[in-house]
Amino acid sequence: MTGVWRIVAAREIVVKLRDRNFVISTVVTIVAIIASVAVSGFLNSRPDKVDVAITGTAAVVVLDRANELGAEKDVSFTGQAVADRAAVEQQVRDGAVDVGLVAAEPDGWQLIGKTAENDDATTYITAAAQQLALQRNAAAAGVTMDELAQGAGVDYTLLEKNAIDPGLAKIVAFVFAFLFYLASLLFGMSIAQSVIEEKQNRIVEILASAIPLRQLLIGKVVGNAVLAFGQLVLFVVAGLGGLVFLGKADQLGRIAGAAGWFIVFFVVGFLALASLWAVAGSLSTRSEDLQSTSTPLSMLIMIVLFAGIFLSGTARVIASYVPITSIIAMPSRLAEGTAAWWEPLIALTLMAAATYAIVIVAEKIYRRSLMQTQGRLTLRQALALED
Numbered sequence: 001m002t003g004v005w006r007i008v009a010a011r012e013i014v015v016k017l018r019d020r021n022f023v024i025s026t027v028v029t030i031v032a033i034i035a036s037v038a039v040s041g042f043l044n045s046r047p048d049k050v051d052v053a054i055t056g057t058a059a060v061v062v063l064d065r066a067n068e069l070g071a072e073k074d075v076s077f078t079g080q081a082v083a084d085r086a087a088v089e090q091q092v093r094d095g096a097v098d099v100g101l102v103a104a105e106p107d108g109w110q111l112i113g114k115t116a117e118n119d120d121a122t123t124y125i126t127a128a129a130q131q132l133a134l135q136r137n138a139a140a141a142g143v144t145m146d147e148l149a150q151g152a153g154v155d156y157t158l159l160e161k162n163a164i165d166p167g168l169a170k171i172v173a174f175v176f177a178f179l180f181y182l183a184s185l186l187f188g189m190s191i192a193q194s195v196i197e198e199k200q201n202r203i204v205e206i207l208a209s210a211i212p213l214r215q216l217l218i219g220k221v222v223g224n225a226v227l228a229f230g231q232l233v234l235f236v237v238a239g240l241g242g243l244v245f246l247g248k249a250d251q252l253g254r255i256a257g258a259a260g261w262f263i264v265f266f267v268v269g270f271l272a273l274a275s276l277w278a279v280a281g282s283l284s285t286r287s288e289d290l291q292s293t294s295t296p297l298s299m300l301i302m303i304v305l306f307a308g309i310f311l312s313g314t315a316r317v318i319a320s321y322v323p324i325t326s327i328i329a330m331p332s333r334l335a336e337g338t339a340a341w342w343e344p345l346i347a348l349t350l351m352a353a354a355t356y357a358i359v360i361v362a363e364k365i366y367r368r369s370l371m372q373t374q375g376r377l378t379l380r381q382a383l384a385l386e387d
Helices: 004-017 020-045 057-073 085-093 119-141 166-200 203-210 213-245 249-282 287-293 295-310 313-319 326-336 343-370 379-384
Strands: 048-054 075-081 099-104 108-112
Touching (some): 004 020, 020 166, 048 057, 048 119, 057 075, 057 099, 057 119, 075 119, 085 099, 085 108, 166 213, 166 287, 166 326, 213 249, 249 287, 249 295, 249 343, 249 379, 313 326, 326 343, 343 379
Parallel strands (some): 048 075, 048 099
Antiparallel strands (some): 099 108
């Protein structure tokens, strides 16, 4: 009887793979990941076009230089010539242009916006005006631009050249949190519903006479853990492929490593969560009871979700060692490069120990409450029952 759990696990996997809702939701999620990457790539590749109201030929020269400076970042400026400053301001007020450019006394320029500064205009038009002014002043002083700029060079040295982009690290942390939440609820609710259906239909009485309840629980947990692992691998591969599409291949190594750790942490932690979901189902006698019995578990998942997204600094470091929250926190720290190589090993050991303890307690509650069909049980009532 010791290997019966394999039959239960295989049945869980087969039933799930034949479930159209599960297959469709998986495909839709993969498509959504690919689509989000494609949309992000499209938006990032679109050139930024800034319409500028100008007056006078000198402003044309400034815009030409700004276009030269912005070409590398696909930023372009189109001048709309008008009669005077009043016309420039009117164009900006009417929304006909993004920004206005007028000469300012004595020898400078003024950008005019409606409600907020245009970052591209501030960056490139300002730089263009400054370059032109330096060239003019250098010529007046009888020196070259190189001589004028001597001693003004600044080099940027990166101490961690292979570090991931901070903005990308935040996105990765959010994705980890979202995948944790999605998989935990999807497979967790599936386990709980399966247990309740077996209790309602009295199938569990037949199963209990044929196999040990412990084997039944192990089979359900392992089967759903395998499915969760497979689904997460598909999602992660889709996301990593998207990074290559976006031209972020240089970031792929660290993110792939962090994603691998995320999958490992999730699978180990999911064994504990799956056991708790099975307990939530065994405490219920009807589907309506599940909302009450699963509330503490749902709250735990939400806490882990928000902790993974919003914690930072010391709090995040601590969370990366706390079982369950470490599913998100530790891989996120690995992605951003703030965790040493040995830290995930310690965190995973703590997670495995906590999972073992949770599974032992959950298995006892599951066995004692599964055959009780008189009404919904509390944890205290289930623990007070005899085996």
